[in-house]
Structure formats: structure tokens, C-alpha cells
Amino acid sequence: MDWKKRPPAVLACLLVIHLLAHIDRNMLLGFSPQVIAELHLSNAQYGFLVGAVWVLSFGAMALVLGSLADRFSRTRVIAAGVLIWSLCTWASGHAQSFGQLVLARFFVASGEAALVPAAVSLLAELFSERRRSTAMGVFFMGIPMGVGCSFLLAGTFGASHGWRATFYALGAAGMALALPLACLREDRTAQAITERGAPFLQQMAAVLRLIRESRPLRHLLAGVVLVHVVFAGLSFTQLWLVKERGMDAAVIATRIGLLQLVFGTLGAVVGGMLGDRAARRLPGGHAALMALLVLLCAPLMIAYRFAEPGSPAFYAGMCAGAFLPLAVYGPANAAIMARVPAHTRSTMTGFSMLCINVFAISAGNLLAGWAIDLLGRQGTASPITYVLLGTDLVAIASAIAFACAARCARRPALAGIHATR
Incomplete structure (x- = not known):
């Protein structure tokens, strides 16, 4: 199956992945009182978790993983990112200390940094200039939708099962999504050197x-x-x-x-x-x-x-x-x-x-x-x-x-x- 011949389906898939990324990214905000109390975090430690840890990892890795997406299979780069951030979201639910949660969140950010550079490049290839802005806008709907859904999940599923179970469930969902994504082949080695x-x-x-x-x-x-x-x-x-x-x-x-x-x-x-x-x-x-x-x-x-x-x-x-x-x-x-x-x-x-x-x-x-x-x-x-x-x-x-x-x-x-x- 040539999946590139179905741009709307690719866009829908990327939107779902982007939605999941921003749920995972913002879920810690929805559980801030519980996490701070259970792990005995100071306000400064919590601020470090949601601020510097994320920015430093996400910003730097976006550049590195973006260069890999220009050279190798973009679907495999995205799949690897989904697998890493989902595994580390699951690991966040096991954290017993500030240091463990810092490490888990650092790699959640690193994995999520793979998505946007590769996805934007794919959408730019699959959609003509006459439709490209709309496609980009639909993809970036994942940001506000993810923020809203993260708080909704925290107030519903999280209220019943706790913050740890919520992180476990999100991690499992992401890992299940990464497997079929990795099966979408994109052979960049067949392209000329000047096109990679x-x-x-x-x-x-x-x-x-x-x-x-x-x-x-x-x-x-x-x-x-x-x-x-x-x-x-x-x-x-x-x-x-x-x-x-x-x-x-x-x-x-x-x-x-x-x-x-x-x-x-x-x-x-x-x-x-x-x-x-x-x-x-x-x-x-x-x-x-x-x-x-x-x-x-x-x-x-x-x-x-x-x-x-x-x-x-x-x-x-x-x-x-x-x-x-x-x-x-x-x-x-x-x-x-x-x-x-x-x-x-x-x-x-x-x-x-x-x-x-x-x-x-x-x-x-x-x-x-x-x-x-x-x-x-x-x-x-x-x-x-x-x-x-x-x-x-x-x-x-x-x-x-x-x-x-x-x-x-x-x-x-x-x-x-x-x-x-």
C-alpha cells in the first residue's frame, strides 16, 4: 500500500499522534497537586519539571531529530519518538522521587521533539501549496485539543484511578500506536544525495x-x-x-x-x-x-x-x-x-x-x-x-x-x- 497517496488519512493519523503528544506533555499540569504532595516536591522543583527540563530537552532534540528526519525515514523517526515518549510516560507513573521524574520527563520531551519536524515536512510534501496552510492548521489543532483533553482526563479517569494509572494507560496507548506506524515504509535511500x-x-x-x-x-x-x-x-x-x-x-x-x-x-x-x-x-x-x-x-x-x-x-x-x-x-x-x-x-x-x-x-x-x-x-x-x-x-x-x-x-x-x- 502506498500510504502517500492518501494525504487526508496521513493528516488524520498525524493529528491523533499530535493530540496524544500534548495530552502526555500537559498531563503533569492536571495532576500537579497530587504529584507535588506524593513526591514531596517544592514549588521550585515542580517549576523545574514543567519548565527547564522540558524546554532544554525538547528544543535541542527537535533540531537533532529534525536533521535525522531530513535524511532517513520520517515515519520511522516519528514512530521511534512515539515509542520513547510513551515508554517514558509509562515510567513517569512509576517515579518515586524528584530525580526519577526529571529523568522520565526529560525523555518524554526528547521523544515528542521527533514529531513536529518530521510531520511538517511530510505535510509539505503531500499537500500542494494551495492546500498546505489548511493541512498545517488541522495538524496543529492537536495543541489546544491536547491541553483540554489532558485536564479532562485528569478530572475524570484520573479522579477515579489516580495519576499513576493515568500515566500507565497513556504510555500503553502510545506504545500500541508506535508499532503500526513503524511499519509504514519510506525509503529515503532511493533518493538522490541532493534530495536528502x-x-x-x-x-x-x-x-x-x-x-x-x-x-x-x-x-x-x-x-x-x-x-x-x-x-x-x-x-x-x-x-x-x-x-x-x-x-x-x-x-x-x-x-x-x-x-x-x-x-x-x-x-x-x-x-x-x-x-x-x-x-x-x-x-x-x-x-x-x-x-x-x-x-x-x-x-x-x-x-x-x-x-x-x-x-x-x-x-x-x-x-x-x-x-x-x-x-x-x-x-x-x-x-x-x-x-x-x-x-x-x-x-x-x-x-x-x-x-x-x-x-x-x-x-x-x-x-x-x-x-x-x-x-x-x-x-x-x-x-x-x-x-x-x-x-x-x-x-x-x-x-x-x-x-x-x-x-x-x-x-x-x-x-x-x-x-x-
Whole structure:
């Protein structure tokens, strides 16, 4: 069976795997009180588990495994990743100490880093440029759906059977999924050397050379990193709403989760579909659409920081913040894939994931926390409000980078128009 002749089925399979990845990734958040109590973790240890351990492993391995996906079978790379992260999810349920859980979660992140670079490259190959953004958007629906399902599982199956049994069940499900996936053959050795990725160092040199030589690509990567600073603000949102807006922690946690699930999923689908239309109709294509999406969401996100809790403006801004980052995934990945050779697509995706995790998520969370503490010590009223407004403005600044990418993309077309006159 030639599975590549069934792109919708491949997309559906990749979405299921992506959904499982984000359930496994976020399940620890759903069980945080139980895990902290049973393993006697400090807040700092828990923060290390869900922060630095994940970012360092996931970001670095995305680059390494992306280069392997450009050189060898992408289905086998994904299958190996699923097997590793599922085995280590199962092992997380056996952890009896902080050190054991750190080790297990480190390899969960390492395994999950195999999925996105290989999957994005596959989708870019299987779907034409006219449908690529939609396919990417559907694939990235796995992020909000996985976050929502992880909390749902924690509150249902987890409440009845405990956190350890939940990790065992998820690990077993993933290992069962990895076996048939590994049977999907993709013989990259039959391709010419120029159509396959090179060894890691050569591949990295090729990717860096592409970035250095392509101004639109540099602007696109900068915009993608900046828009992800929204997630740094999200990390402190519940704390902000409880401490500075006087809302009930349990109530607002449920609402945040529901809105992230609904509007994150909506953003992924709508952004992907609009991306395919924009590529053909808007001057500047995907990049112009992303700049427009940011500018449309910006007023709502800023008003949200000052609106009365529970007001229409308040929830409109919260929904916009959930919608925006997912809405750019489809068009951003489609635009980047269109500017790089096929044999570097997975490595380029891994590089963008590394930049997002290091600069937007890790550094963004660190700087936001530091700024909140600093303003608090100086006696500033509502320090969290000002810091989260700052993260919003940084994310909104991505519109500048996307606009620059759109302008660069228009130049060849404009040159052609002038040449015919």
C-alpha cells in the first residue's frame, strides 16, 4: 500500500499522534497537586519539571531529530519518538522521587521533539501549496485539543484511578500506536544525495546559510518567535486574575482551559484555511495575513488587561489571546516550507522550534517572572498587569516582522511588473 497517496488519512493519523503528544506533555499540569504532595516536591522543583527540563530537552532534540528526519525515514523517526515518549510516560507513573521524574520527563520531551519536524515536512510534501496552510492548521489543532483533553482526563479517569494509572494507560496507548506506524515504509535511500538531508553539522550549516541569505525567512522566523511570547503571559494569567482582579482560582482555571480549547482550535482551523486563500489573493501572501491577524487581535488583547473582569471586553481579549498564536501556525509553517528546499524542511522546523522554546517560552517566562518580582519590590501597584501588558506588546510587535516578510515577498512580483512596462 502506498500510504502517500492518501494525504487526508496521513493528516488524520498525524493529528491523533499530535493530540496524544500534548495530552502526555500537559498531563503533569492536571495532576500537579497530587504529584507535588506524593513526591514531596517544592514549588521550585515542580517549576523545574514543567519548565527547564522540558524546554532544554525538547528544543535541542527537535533540531537533532529534525536533521535525522531530513535524511532517513520520517515515519520511522516519528514512530521511534512515539515509542520513547510513551515508554517514558509509562515510567513517569512509576517515579518515586524528584530525580526519577526529571529523568522520565526529560525523555518524554526528547521523544515528542521527533514529531513536529518530521510531520511538517511530510505535510509539505503531500499537500500542494494551495492546500498546505489548511493541512498545517488541522495538524496543529492537536495543541489546544491536547491541553483540554489532558485536564479532562485528569478530572475524570484520573479522579477515579489516580495519576499513576493515568500515566500507565497513556504510555500503553502510545506504545500500541508506535508499532503500526513503524511499519509504514519510506525509503529515503532511493533518493538522490541532493534530495536528502546531510549529516547533522552539514545540515545545520545549510539551514543557517538559508536563513542568512533569505531576508523573508529571517523576518518570518522573528515573527513566529515574537508571537509565542503570548505563552509567557499565559503562564502568569491565573495568578494575575486571582491576585489583581480578585477572581476565584477554581472558576477561572476552568474558564481559561475551556477558552483555550475552543478558541485555540478555532484559531488553528481558521488561520490555516485563511492562509490558503491569502497566499493567492493578498499581496505578500501568508505573511500579510499573519500581520493582519495580529493587528486585528491587538486592540482586544490590550483592552483585556484593563477591562472589568467578566465584561464582554474582558472575555473578548481572553479569546483573542487564545486564538492568535494558533492562527499563525498554519500560514507560518506553509510560508517557511515554501522558502526552503525539501531536504532541509524538517531541520528548519526543528530550528524554529528551538528558537521558540529558548527565546519565547523559556526566556519569556524567566524575564516576566523577574520583572513581576522587581516591580513588586519597588511598590508598583498591579505589577503583574504591567508585565503581562508588556508580553502582549512584544507578541503584537510580531506584526512588524510579518509585514517586513510580506514586503520582501512582494518585491520580485513588483520587479516583474515594472519590467513589463
